[in-house]
Amino acid sequence: MSNLHELPADLPVPENDGAADHLPGRRAPHVELPGTGGETVVLDALGPGRSVIYVYPLTGRPDADLPRGWNAIPGARGCTAEACDFRDHHRELTAAGAARVFGLSSQDGEYQREVVERLHLPFSMLADPRLRLAGELDLPTFEADGMTLYKRLTLIIRDGVIEHVFYPIFPPNEHAQQVLTWLRENAADR
Secondary structure, eight states: OOOTTSOOTTOOOOOOOSTTTTOTTOBOOOOEEEBTTSOEEEGGGOOSSEEEEEEOSOOOOTTSOOOTTGGGSTTTSOHHHHHHHHHHTHHHHHHTTEEEEEEEESSOHHHHHHHHHHHTOSSEEEEOTTOHHHHHHTOOEEEETTEEEEOOEEEEEETTEEEEEEOSOOOGGGHHHHHHHHHHHTOTTO
16 A cells, blocks of 8 residues: 555646536535534535535545556545645634535545544545435546546535635645635635
8 A cells, every 4th residue: 555645746637627617606505414523514504604625536544455546547646635735724724714624525424534533634524425415516526446436626615605616626735725825815705
């Protein structure tokens, strides 16, 4: 197993295929997802302010192999590094106007709880093993090792509406910093 915190230098860069162009301006759907803190997060009732939801394929574990060909799939590799980037910049993100930060993947709640504990994440991860959000918003997915997984993207939801979408995302280990820059340049009180 390779180091999940480091990205290989030769990763293929994902291209914008337009699969998220329809999202800005849409209302957040009524989807209830379990969070790793024991809460149920209702996406159309997140509360006032901005919520950052970064959606990613799957987080690897140090004791398990990644799906076959993982490094060759544009945008697949880097979920652990991305989570750590959001962890390391969490305080700055909230200071810049993110009322809430969540990670979301198709992995189940038990898997997500292990990730939160292992990586010491200060925010909840949301489990969507049935890809309900993908169905409601027509989010982009891909197939790997017989699994349907989310393509990496980030939703900025403000007062129940998708205000901004980051897609495609590269490099994932610097993505929280990209979100932070956007939040600072687009203050909610403007």
